[in-house]
Amino acid sequence: MKTFKTMLKTELKLSFRGMDMFIFAICIPVAVIVLLGIIYGNKPAFEGAEYTFLQQSFGAVSTIAIGAGGLMGLPLVVSDYRNRKILKRFKVTPVRPVVILLVEVTIYSIYALASLALIYITAFCFFDFRMVGSFAEFLLSFLLVMLSMFSIGMMVGGIAPNIKMAGTIASILYFPMLIFSGATLPYEIMPAVLQRVADILPLTQGIKLLKGTSLDLPLDNIFFPVVLMVIIIIVCTGISLKFFRWE
């Protein structure tokens, strides 16, 4: 426990020093919520809708930090630490190298949860946001989506042959999902063709799940996303466990 705490403290400090996660996981989601709040205010999501545009978008915006951590931060840090032989150095200590990976996962979880708390507070205080559905259910879905995106990131970082490759794959995963899954650009305002393309992206399904729980939509809307998230977690974790390259 002492080991984990000290490492978490140090790695958190290093992450703050890097600034990228602070910008992508903390600043951008808050900025998006503020913009959506100012532009749409408390207008209904569509004519006759029982919830507002902001309520509809909340689940989507909460995933920006998950994407930044899971699809960008995690693959890069894993391949960087392998490249620098930091993982190898842990192999000749009493602590297994998997511990430092757990520390990194914890750090990105902290960012995601901090981001969620901040956008909730911002929306609540300044734009009269109230969650329609149960917050507990929403939080559970949030954790599920987070785990699934993190497992994708761990797999990419674990099997990419070098940091350049990891960076390329991360970009290919992260930017399309950031823009087209509905995390930043609302899914509802996309043309139908684009929506169909977006549906392929795992994060789009994750966002549907979060929308479903935050808006208290009927259960059949969230069945498919839940199953998909679980499948992603199982498959990606399995591949990571089998093919992870420590050096």
Add this chain to the structure above:
Amino acid sequence: MDAAIKVENLKKSYGNITVLNDVNISVKRGEVFGLLGANGAGKSTAIECILGTRKPDKGRVRILGMDPAEDRKKLFENVGVQFQESSCQDNILVSELCEETQCLYKDTADYKALLGQFGLSEKIKSPVSALSGGQKQRLFIVLSLIPNPKVVFLDELTTGLDTKARRDVWKCLSQLKEKGLTIFLTSHFMDEVEALCDKIMILKKGNAVFSGTIKEAVENSPYKNFEDVYLWYAEEETADENI
């Protein structure tokens, strides 16, 4: 008393290329052992097989009586390692790197004292990336000593250090040796090997072409100067080819 490091019939090949062929090593407690050989002779592979980070094809390794692969958790409380070309996190400070290393072990030395011993006291709040090559090398030696080890492995101990810094490192290691530390090192500097090592092994293409004391190595060769002796052992074959 048991040998601190005991290696029997170590074999390792990559595909058709034999990197280590039947290597036997025995290092007593408190001894300094030097593994020598040209680049590509198999030194690093030998160290990795001994430490258990690479699986040998054949052979048996015991460090402090323990199997490095199976008793990892227990063994590495007492073994320090400095890998060749070690690296660390971007932006990390010397103190943070030391603390992160310290937290891995139950019983540790005071890293501030160690930094002082290796002339790095003023650098404690510096980013590691701002250190010179020599300072970095010394820092990684300090890291390997943080667990208060009984055995320490130093791969290319003083590569990148200037003459004065090398001498300082030797002095520190000699003091540690007097306290009973067993040291396993690889080096390309024969003056260093002469100054520090009780026993050496010279590897050539994965074969041990000499194993014993420096005195024995000199006596069994036509040369007086140890560097010439080393080259004679390590490059005998090429010399023959030239004739």
